[in-house]
Amino acid sequence: MRPRLDVWFTEEHAPGLRFSMRVTHEIVRRRSEFQEIAVLETQEFGKVLILDGYLMVTEKDEFIYHEMIVHVPLAVHPDIRRVLVVGGGDGGAVRELARYDTIEEIDLVEIDPDVIDVSEAWLPQLSEKLRDPRVTIHFADGVRFMRQVQRPYDLIIIDSTDPFGPGEGLFTREFYGSCHAALTEDGILINQHESLFYEEYRAAMRRVHDRLSQLFPVARVYQAHIPTYPSGHWLFGFSSKRFDPLLDLDAEGWLSRGIRTNYYNPDLHRGAFALPNYIRRELEGGRRTRLK
Amino acid sequence: MSQLAQRRAPLFEGLRDYRAARIVRFDVPGHKSGRGTPELTEFLGQAALAADVNSSKPLDNLIHPTGIIREAEELAAAAFGAASALFMVGGTTSAVQAMIFSTLGPGDKIIMPRNVHRSAINALVLTGAIPVYVNPGIDAYLGIPLGMAVADVEAAIHLHPDAKAVLVNNPTYYGVAADLDSICRLAHRHGMLVLVDEAHGTHFYFGDDLPRPAMAVGADMAAVSMHKTGGSLTQSSILLLGSHTDAARVRQIVNLTQTTSASYLLMASLDIARKNLALHGRAIFRRSMAMADYARAEINRIPGYTAFARERTDGRAFYDFDRTKLSIHTRDIGLAGIEVYDLLRDEYDIQIEFGDLGNILAIISAGDRNLEIERLISALADIERCYRRSPAGMLEQEYVAPELVLPPRQAFFGRQETRPLRESLGQISAEFVMSYPPGIPIVAPGERITAQALETILYAQERGCYMTGTRDPELREIGIVVAQEVPDASPP
Ligand SMILES: Cc1ncc(COP(=O)(O)O)c(C=O)c1O
Numbered sequence: 001m002r003p004r005l006d007v008w009f010t011e012e013h014a015p016g017l018r019f020s021m022r023v024t025h026e027i028v029r030r031r032s033e034f035q036e037i038a039v040l041e042t043q044e045f046g047k048v049l050i051l052d053g054y055l056m057v058t059e060k061d062e063f064i065y066h067e068m069i070v071h072v073p074l075a076v077h078p079d080i081r082r083v084l085v086v087g088g089g090d091g092g093a094v095r096e097l098a099r100y101d102t103i104e105e106i107d108l109v110e111i112d113p114d115v116i117d118v119s120e121a122w123l124p125q126l127s128e129k130l131r132d133p134r135v136t137i138h139f140a141d142g143v144r145f146m147r148q149v150q151r152p153y154d155l156i157i158i159d160s161t162d163p164f165g166p167g168e169g170l171f172t173r174e175f176y177g178s179c180h181a182a183l184t185e186d187g188i189l190i191n192q193h194e195s196l197f198y199e200e201y202r203a204a205m206r207r208v209h210d211r212l213s214q215l216f217p218v219a220r221v222y223q224a225h226i227p228t229y230p231s232g233h234w235l236f237g238f239s240s241k242r243f244d245p246l247l248d249l250d251a252e253g254w255l256s257r258g259i260r261t262n263y264y265n266p267d268l269h270r271g272a273f274a275l276p277n278y279i280r281r282e283l284e285g286g287r288r289t290r291l292k
Numbered sequence: 293m294s295q296l297a298q299r300r301a302p303l304f305e306g307l308r309d310y311r312a313a314r315i316v317r318f319d320v321p322g323h324k325s326g327r328g329t330p331e332l333t334e335f336l337g338q339a340a341l342a343a344d345v346n347s348s349k350p351l352d353n354l355i356h357p358t359g360i361i362r363e364a365e366e367l368a369a370a371a372f373g374a375a376s377a378l379f380m381v382g383g384t385t386s387a388v389q390a391m392i393f394s395t396l397g398p399g400d401k402i403i404m405p406r407n408v409h410r411s412a413i414n415a416l417v418l419t420g421a422i423p424v425y426v427n428p429g430i431d432a433y434l435g436i437p438l439g440m441a442v443a444d445v446e447a448a449i450h451l452h453p454d455a456k457a458v459l460v461n462n463p464t465y466y467g468v469a470a471d472l473d474s475i476c477r478l479a480h481r482h483g484m485l486v487l488v489d490e491a492h493g494t495h496f497y498f499g500d501d502l503p504r505p506a507m508a509v510g511a512d513m514a515a516v517s518m519h520k521t522g523g524s525l526t527q528s529s530i531l532l533l534g535s536h537t538d539a540a541r542v543r544q545i546v547n548l549t550q551t552t553s554a555s556y557l558l559m560a561s562l563d564i565a566r567k568n569l570a571l572h573g574r575a576i577f578r579r580s581m582a583m584a585d586y587a588r589a590e591i592n593r594i595p596g597y598t599a600f601a602r603e604r605t606d607g608r609a610f611y612d613f614d615r616t617k618l619s620i621h622t623r624d625i626g627l628a629g630i631e632v633y634d635l636l637r638d639e640y641d642i643q644i645e646f647g648d649l650g651n652i653l654a655i656i657s658a659g660d661r662n663l664e665i666e667r668l669i670s671a672l673a674d675i676e677r678c679y680r681r682s683p684a685g686m687l688e689q690e691y692v693a694p695e696l697v698l699p700p701r702q703a704f705f706g707r708q709e710t711r712p713l714r715e716s717l718g719q720i721s722a723e724f725v726m727s728y729p730p731g732i733p734i735v736a737p738g739e740r741i742t743a744q745a746l747e748t749i750l751y752a753q754e755r756g757c758y759m760t761g762t763r764d765p766e767l768r769e770i771g772i773v774v775a776q777e778v779p780d781a782s783p784p
Contacts, residue, residue, distance in 0.1 A: 143666040147590075147673055169663050169670075173640050177674030 009040055009048070011055050013230035014198040021045055021228075027122050032114035034166060039122045045228060047123060049090055051115070051161060059125055061227050062092050067264040068224045068236060068272070069157050070096035073188040075254035075269055076243050080154040081105065084182070086142040086170060088159030089115035091127035098129035099259050106135045107153075109145045111166070143169040149182035156183060158191040163204045171204065173211045176239075180215050186242040193221055196282050197231035205235070209283045212239045220245055221283060222272040224263070235279070246273055298371055298570035303352075303563035306360035307343055307556060310350060319346045320553075345556050354379060354554035355547055364563040371570040372497050372516070374507045374532035376539040378546060379562050380515075381554045384491045385411035387515030387531040389418070390546045391487040394513070394537075395457045396421035398701075402487075403448045403479075404459035406694055407437035409489060410724060410761070412459060413700055413736045420701040424452045427691055428461075429609025434600065434621050435650040435689030437732075438609035439463065439470030442478060449482050457485040462506065463492050465646070465730045466653060467617030468610055469503035476509045488514040490532075494522035495616060498573025499581070503612040512537050521616070521657055524565035528558040576658045580616045583665055584656045587618055590669045594676050596625035618654040620672070622647075626681035628755040630727075632672075635679060640671040646729035649687055649752060687751045695740040697778060703738035706777045710769040713749065716741045719772040724761030727752050733761065741770070 010020040022043040029038040038050040046059030057065070070093055074080055081104045085093045089110035097106050108130075110116055116137065119127040129135065138145060142160075156179050161167035169175055170191075179189050193208065194201045213219040216239035226234045238245045251266035275283075317324055326333030326341025333341050345351060352359035361379065369377035380387045388411040396402055398420030404412065405428035416423055426448045429438035439462060449455065458479040463469040472488065479486045488506035490496070494516045496505035506514035514532040518524040531546070533539050569576070588599035598621040602613045622632045633647025644654045654668060697720045698706070708722040718740065725735040725745075734752075735745050749767070753759055759767045 141662065141666050143663070143670050144590075147666075147670050166663060169667050172667055172670075174667055174670035174674045177677060178670055181677060 009042065009050070009055075011053070014200065017198075019228070019230070021048070028118060030114065030118070032112050034112045034114075037112075037114055037118050039118060047125075048228075049119070049123060049126075052165070054162065055228055056161070057090055057092060057123075057126065058228050059123070062090075062126060063261075064224050064226050064263045065229075065234070066092035066096045067261050068222075069093055069159060069190050069192070071254070071259070071261060071264040072222065072236070072238060072245065072269060072272070073155050073157075073190055074100060075250060075266060076240075076245050076248050077154060077186065077188055078250060078253060080188075082151070082153045083107070083155045083157070084109065084149075084153045085157045085159055086146070087161065087167065088157070090119045090123060091116070091130045093157055093159050094132070094135055095126060095129040098132045098134070100257070104134060106132070107138060108135060109138045109140055109142050111139065111141055113139050141169070142167075143172075143175050143178070146175060146178035146182055149178070152182055152184045152187065154184050154187050156187065156189045158189070160192050163194065163201055163208070171208050176211050176215055180241075183241065187240065188243060189216070189237070189239040191237040191239070193235035193237045195229065195231045195234055196279050197233055202282065206282055206285065209237065212237055216240060218242070218244055220273060221275060221279070223275060223279075224272065238273075246270060295570070298367060298567060300363075300367065301560075301563045301567045302360040302363040302367070303556075304560050304567075306351060307345070307560055310345065311342055319348070321346065340557065343557055343560060346553070351556065354381065354559065355550070355552055356543075361559065364559070364566075367570075368530055368562070368566045369532070371566050372505075372507055372530070372532050374514075375535040375537070376533045378531040378533070378539070378543060379554075379559050380529040380531055380546070380550075381527060381558045382529075382550060383411075383527050384489075384515050384517040384520075384529040385409075385414075386546070386550065387529045388412050388489050388491075389415040389549070390531055390542060391489075391513045391515060392416065392421065392459075393419060393548070394542045394545045395485050395487065399699075401452050401455040402457045402459055403445065403452065403455045403484070405437070405440045405461055406691075407464065407732050408459065408461050409491065410726060410731050410733055412461075412489060413724070413733060416700045417704045417737060418701070420699060421456075422699050423696065424448055424455055425694055425696065427693060428464075430689065430691045431604060431610060432688075432690070434598070434604070435623070436466050436468070436619075437464065437691065439468045439611060440475070441608035441611075442471050442474045443608070445475050446478055449478065449484070453482065455484055457487055457512075459487045459489065460506075460511075461489045463496075463503060463612075463614045463617075465492060465732075466619040466651065467492070467614035469493075469612040469614060470609070471611040472506060472511070473504060473509040476511055480510070485513070486511040490514045491517040492520060492617075493614070494518055494520060494569075495573070495577050495580075496614070498569045499577030499616070500574060501581070501615070502577070503614060507532055507534065510534060513542075518562055518565055521655065522565050522569055523561075523658060525558050525561040528562045530562060577616060580656045580658065580660070583660060583662070584616050584618045587654075587656070587665050587669055591620060591672055594669075594673045596676050596680060597622060597672060598624070616656055618656055620652050620654070621650055622652055623650040623683055623686055625676050625679075626683045626686070627675070627679060628686065630752070630755050630757050631679075632675060634756055635675050636668075636671055640667070640674070642668055642671055644668075648727065648730065648757070649689060649748075649755065687748065689748075690744075692742060692744045694736070695742070696738055697740055698738040698773060700737045702777070703773050707774045708771045709774050710764070711772050713746070713768055713770050716770050716772055717743060717746060719770075720778050722771040722773050723763065725749055725759065725767065725770065726761050727757035728760045731760075735770075738773075741772070
């Protein structure tokens with residue numbers, strides 16, 4: 001039934017373009033040291049987590065994002081034991097990782113303890129594995145933490161917010177340099193790569209791809225369809241010192257683990273790297289754009 | 293004057309009232325609150341254009357302040373502990389020059405370190421005053437000039453008891469401070485004035501645990517770059533005067549070269565920045581200092597960098613250090629400071645203040661956030677990982693006393709000819725050569741071009757320093773004084 005008090009959450013996806021969802025009620029809203037955190041109950045997408053007015057995850061479509069940042073590298077690298085997640089205090093990435101019993105250690109670096117509190121209190125679907133014994137949570141600045149890593153990781157997942165704002169350090173050459181140094185010889189780096197459909201982040205993300213290509217012999221971009229993110233067409237980066245995401249895909253091996261997913265499967269894995277032409281051109285053009 | 297008075301900002305308030313009065317304007321500036329220049333207004337904002345107004349009775353006039361500008365200057369004087377203060381709109385350059393124009397005439401001597409900013413030597417060119425250079429001291433490891441040891445100033449005073457003034461550059465760009473208190477007392481004992489180029493020391497007046505500022509130790513005049521660390525707009529500055537300095541006379545001298553259309557944006561920014569410093573300066577600089585300390589500790593963990601601070605002080609020319617400065621020695625990673633500076637900008641999108649042959653300087657101020665500090669530290673770590681090379685063959689800096697053959701004025705305005713730089717050894721330069729920043733001359737007019745100076749210039753060019761001062765923009769040629777003008781004897 002249509003509520004009489006008609007409240008909508010609106011996010012601007014591009015200048016002159018808004019995306020709205022009807023809010024049935026506000027569950028929590030608080031200011032942390034770093035940002036404003038809110039959880040709203042929406043009619044269509046269930047509970048949604050909002051940071052500083054930007055939609056982070058919704059209960060209904062978060063599975064796509066979290067499956068894609070976790071299962072893609074795990075289907076390529078046969079022996080991932082130590083994993084680092086940067087950002088992602090909601091717990092979604094950790095939940096997917098926890099499904100692999102071969103993973104021995106999961107470190108989560110989140111700058112804002114309140115994000116974890118809120119997620120544990122109101123978003124159990126995401127945070128259910130944050131207390132898994134393999135998980136260690138570090139409250140720290142991601143850029144700083146990465147610089148100081150002593151023991152290398154097999155997989156680093158950068159589950160960041162947007163490139164303009166508090167998370168901007170996670171899109172920089174210096175940070176990727178620290179990631180490179182913090183990875184094992186056959187380690188994989190996965191990064192949230194935004195969308196290239198609208199103008200806003202296009203130049204920044206081209207530069208990100210450029211940076212990663214300079215650092216890693218393998219630097220690829222893959223895609224997923226995420227309804228609540230701007231344009232719905234979302235990208236991720238796969239960078240590695242050794243593994244190629246397609247040539248080294250071990251479909252049989254992954255299927256034999258018997259992990260039941262809602263979005264990911266090895267066929268989709270292959271297709272995810274088949275990018276539309278406008279994105280290919282955009283990324284290839286990257287190497288010629290230099291601030292000078 | 294009380295802290296309460298410092299809550300006022302008369303110039304700012306006057307501009308606000310003026311705007312509220314909705315005066316119909318048939319005066320300059322012709323953009324009329326930006327209506328005539330829509331693109332500019334869109335770019336800078338309507339509020340900025342509306343504040344760009346002309347002098348008038350209610351808004352006072354910087355040439356002869358009697359109203360809100362005067363009140364604002366009085367509040368500034370009180371905030372800085374000075375007897376009077378003059379707002380300057382021609383940069384700290386104009387303040388440094390006003391100090392020299394007010395105290396020296398043609399042929400007068402001034403004792404000063406050689407590592408001064410070009411504005412001071414420019415003033416000598418204009419007045420015809422003659423510098424007596426004091427070895428500023430050098431930190432041999434860092435390769436940076438320091439702040440003049442008291443004993444060296446004393447020796448110069450004994451050799452030149454007829455000098456009129458001592459100019460102290462305090463602190464240096466890197467944050468090295470001299471023992472200003474002792475230098476002041478020494479100079480005053482010998483009847484000399486003390487002028488302080490305090491371009492990098494605005495915050496000394498407002499923070500704790502910082503070197504002592506000029507007005508607190510009884511200096512006669514000081515030029516403070518409010519726009520550098522004080523938060524006002526670029527090009528605005530303040531000239532501070534002690535109680536024995538005739539402010540009315542100084543203003544007359546300033547007016548010889550100052551515009552009659554001083555920008556109200558600049559002046560209002562001085563007023564607002566002064567208020568902010570007076571009310572919140574201690575907290576602001578405590579935070580900057582904590583950030584700089586943190587960054588230093590982190591950077592010193594990266595092998596090859598030395599982010600130095602008070603541990604290098606020696607009680608002499610390196611008397612004290614300004615802990616808000618983040619100065620980093622880079623030579624041990626095999627990179628000149630200028631190379632690190634360029635890499636930070638081109639590869640990491642990070643702009644720092646400057647890099648010279650062996651060091652870089654990052655300015656930490658009220659506007660910084662932890663996230664940017666983390667980026668800077670990580671970028672330096674990445675540069676060390678990716679670009680480190682052997683430091684063999686890098687130029688070591690040492691101080692060689694300049695041989696001043698002609699007064700700067702005579703060399704600059706006298707007959708000159710050009711020579712290819714590489715063939716200029718032993719000639720008397722008629723021009724400045726400096727990399728900018730820091731804008732400290734390697735060669736100044738009237739000085740002999742030494743082998744060391746040539747080597748420094750060529751090395752700096754090769755490492756990518758931005759060289760300025762000569763008529764030839766590429767600095768392949770240099771202006772020299774024609775032979776007939778050069779006396780065969782030694783310095784004047
Ligand atoms: C020591 C010193 N004095 C004076 C100045 C001149 O300041 P401005 O650029 O405001 O004219 C500078 C500027 O860099 C400086 O470093």
